[in-house]
Amino acid sequence: MSVDEYAEAGRLTTSGWREALDDGVLLGQECRDCGHVTGAPKAACVRCGSRALDTVHLPETGEVYSVTRIEVAPEGFDAPYHVAMVAFDGGRVTARLGDEAEIGETVTFEGAASTPEGPAPLFD
Template identity: 50%
Template sequence: MSDAADYVQGERLSDDDIARALRDGVLLGQECADCGHGTGTAAAACSHCGSRDTTAVVLPEDGEIYTETRINVPPPAFEGPYTVAIVELSDGTRLTAHIESDVSVGDAVSFQGTIAEDIRPAPVFG
């Protein structure tokens, strides 16, 4: 298993670090040292308590659908229709992902890889 430090280029987790990890098939996020809140995005401060004491972490690859929606009219770079969802990972962290299968709220899903239709890859769950 990869270590989060393998992908963090600067002092703080960045969107580029997350993209680099995704290209290698690793889900990267950050965790607040003060309250333990996790996030699947790079942020200067914890969205839960406001602390700036966050650490990059490798996120779990299993979770469940928190909410989902079907995109029937996609942006020009994508082929549709497709499904996107907020996935709540087993540690409680939530992240946005493309979904490869028919899902409903509460369904179990796991990380399948990435989609890279644009310069930024996105996680794919199914």
């Protein structure tokens, strides 16, 4: 599917982002004014405040920027699990990890992790 099929009136919404994840597609937004890339839908660019955001496919490989192991999980989640900030050229995305990973390690998008709050990007 093209990115436009997940956007509503040209804007990426949370429901479109989740639908894309369920289809195995990792989407984000890129600011037309400053070039900042974000891994989840926003109303405005977090760097410059512009509302000129384009829906884009995000790279499917990235580098672990930070990682944490969740030992005590919220209700409905099974612990332990790993959460990471995955960095790629131009941006970052918060994601679940299928296995342990170290900062600086290269990881690959594997699809969506099912959580009680909806799908989350899954990297391994």
